[in-house]
Each structure stands twice: as structure tokens, then as C-alpha cells.
Amino acid sequence: MRDNTRLIVLGGSWGGIQASLKILQGLPADYSIPIVLVLHRLRNQEGSLQELFDKKLVLKAVEVDDKTPLEAGHVYIAPSNYHVLLERDHTFSLDASELENYSRPSIDVTFTSAADVFGKNTVGILLSGASKDGSSGLKYIFEKRGTAIVQHPGEAEIATMPLAAINSIPGCSIMNVERIQAYLLTLHGH
Template identity: 75%
Template sequence: MEPRLKLVAIGGSWGGIKASLSILEGLPADYSIPILLVLHRLRNQEGNLQELLDKKLRLRVLEVEDKEPLLPGHVYLAPSNYHVLIERDHTCSLDDSELENYSRPAIDVTFTSAADVFAENTVGVLLSGASKDGSSGLSYIFDNGGIAIAQDPAEAEVAVMPQAAIDRVPGCKVMNVARIKEFLLSLHEH
């Protein structure tokens, strides 16, 4: 029996919103694994991404707040201008330290902290994007026994991010968006 997965962490940048929406639209409201979504967003711009996702998904979408517990059936959206870290008690903390890879939130920060807490019970998914953010975090998830997935660069709106992950993590699974959705559905425990 495989250990119960504790977190699906998804990262993306340019093209990542569309790709993540396609993946998450297919998941049921009672999806058994919390999902943490880190998308590069314009700094200091209040967006309505949370509302947009909440209207389109069956899962409940929340923008991460400090000390937010990670619960099944929820998508936690990294807020603009904060790194999201996972704490040992399975809550999130927000950090406004330096930009990493020119980004805050940075995907690497979240992926690394998720692997520190959940180790092999982590799934990391890196989607379309124009930077290399996320590749070292995905490598860290993989090195800690977790599952590493990169969107097929041929399908990605911008191939730089998933290609950087594939180059850095030769053992990662390369899948198109439809296959990522199927894979995440296969992990759901009814």
C-alpha cells in the first residue's frame, strides 16, 4: 500500500493559469489531497484569480493566509508578494523575504518546504512558464522520494519552465495537461 499522499504542489508562470485551470477543473469537490498552487503574478496588483478559480472549480479555492491548515478538497493559492512555506504542523506560513528567481511567490521556496515536511508524500507539478523557477524545487521533491511531474514542453504556452525541470530532473514524469489531470484523479482516495 502506497503511503497516503499529503500534498499536491503546482507551480507555473506564463501560461500556468490556463494549464492549472484545465487540470483542476477535472477534480471532484471532495478531492482527498490538499493542493497548493503557486503562480507567478504581477507584483502589487490585486488580482481576482482566487474568485476566477473558485467560480470554475468544484474544489474550494482560498488565498493562503498565515497559519492556514492544509485540508483536502481545497486549492490554496499563493498570494501575490509572499512566499508560501509549509510548517511541520501542516499549516502554511507567509514570508516576504527577498525575491527568488525574480519572483515572490517563488515556486522553488514552496516546493522545497513541502518536500521538507511531506517528503515522499509530495507531488510536485511544474507547468508552463518563462523562467527556471521551480526546477530546483522539483528536483528537491524528487530527491526526497516525492513524485515530480513537468508539463510536456511541446504543449506548454511557454516551454522554458517545464524544460528546465526536465533538464534538471531526468526522472520526472513528462505529461500533457490531460494526462496530469488523469494522474491526479488516480491518486484520489474515495
């Protein structure tokens, strides 16, 4: 992969599944940028987000596994109970270390490791949620000159997560899900 490879990372909790589905349903099967999705869910919840997303999207939805390589046209879903990190060789590693912000997977962990690998080519998007997880990771993306997008708090099912990010990143872009989807479509093929 070339050094200008882009990566999109999305995070959310309460309300984040619906918001991310709305955004991703408009993207074509050959979408040119890999997407990593970190959603909080109940720790013991069985039932597969991957199956839900695979049914509703034309993109291929896969649950992240250790050493999986990033590919365009894929949505990589963080598995329950693991932190998801990105490696310099553009593969994933899974980590079962302590909870961060009461969460595993933690959005902050994935966003921070994405920015370390992809720098200014990282697009971070934080959606509806009831915790503050994600805001420091999104701030880190922004500080690495990546793109920081926050779902409009007025549209979010629970505004805690978007508001925490807006308060910590004065320069972030605030968009509703239609605008986020339209923005992602402008990145396709560039």
C-alpha cells in the same frame, strides 16, 4: 493528520493559469488531497486569482493566509508578494523575504518546504512558464522520493520552465495536462 498525508504542489507562470485550471477543473469537490498552487503574477496586479479559480472549480479555492491548516477538497493559492511555506503541523506560513529567481511567491521556496514536510508523499507539478523558477524545488521533491511531473514542453504556452526542470531532473514524468489530470484522479481516495 496521519504521516501518510499527501500534498500536491503546482507551480507555473506564463501560461500556468490556463494549464492549472484545465487540470483542476476535472477534480471532484471531495478530492482527498490538499493542493497548493503557486503562480507568478505581476507584482502589483490586483484582481483575485482566488475568485477566478473559485468560479471555475468545484474544489474550494482559497488564498493562503498565515497559519491556515491544510484541508482536503481545497486549492490553496499563493498570495501576491509572499513566499508560501509549509510547516510541520500542516499549516502555512507566509514570508516576505527577498525575491527568489526574481519571484515572490517563488515556486522553489514552496516546493522545497513541501518536500521537507511531506517527503515522498509530495507530488510536484511544474507547468508552463518563462523563468527557471521551480526546477530546483521540483528536483528537491524528486530527491526526497516524491513525484516530479512536468507539463509537456510542446503543449506549454512557454516552454522555458518545463525545459529547465526536464534538464535538471532526468527521472521526471513528462505529461500533457489531460494526463496530469488523469493521474491526479488516480490518487483520489487512496
